[in-house]
Amino acid sequence: MSSSNDPSAGLGGKLSSLFRQEKSVMSDMDRKQLRSFVAPAVAPGTISEVTYSRQWLAGLTLPADVKNESLQCLSEALYFEARGESVKGQFAVAEVILNRVASSRYPDTVCGVIHQGTGRKYQCQFTYTCDGHPEHIREAGAFEQVRKVAYVSLAGVADPLTDGATHYHTKHVNPSWARKFPKTASIGVHRFYRQPSQVAQR
Secondary structure, three states: OOOEEEEOOOHHHHHHHHHHHHHHHHHOOOHHHHHHHHHOOOOOOOOOOOOOOHHHHOOOOOOOOOHHHHHHHHHHHHHHOOOOHHHHHHHHHHHHHHHHHHHOOOOOOOHHOOOOHHHHHHHHOOHHHOOOOOOOOOOOOHHHHHHHHHHHHHHHHOOOOOOOEEEEEEEOOOOOHHHHEEEEEEEEEOOOOOOOOOOOOO
């Protein structure tokens, strides 16, 4: 059948165009609104003010039955990428991941952002997903803390810390891309950057 006679011809292209438009609109939305779409099963509950301290997190109780794919992926990313960081630094790393979700340059789910490029040499976006080491969570206390950070971050109740950063690195390294990206914050052992409009990849 020729495409001129096929009513479904070009449908895939039209759908792709619509999805791009939708993501562009969502990129302009308030981040708190967007996060309610990213992880609808995560609700702020009684969290009214976030204090970036271990004491505050220790007093925070999550719902016992909360199960959410975005929460699990974000918790694991924070555990492997930032468990030794300050609480504020952990929130900042979570913010970078959510900023990527909100950007049309990256996958539109938390898990998609974290695992982008995983399995392709030098293409992974987060080192722990392709460093060749098994991803075992051995520090239960540390994981419980970052899980709370992930929950609060997904709930959208934490104040922005990184001024829209989409990238970060530790102070111990100096990646070449960091010379091209505007630096937005320095928190704990990490430096944060916003991706320039003309650069499409990390």
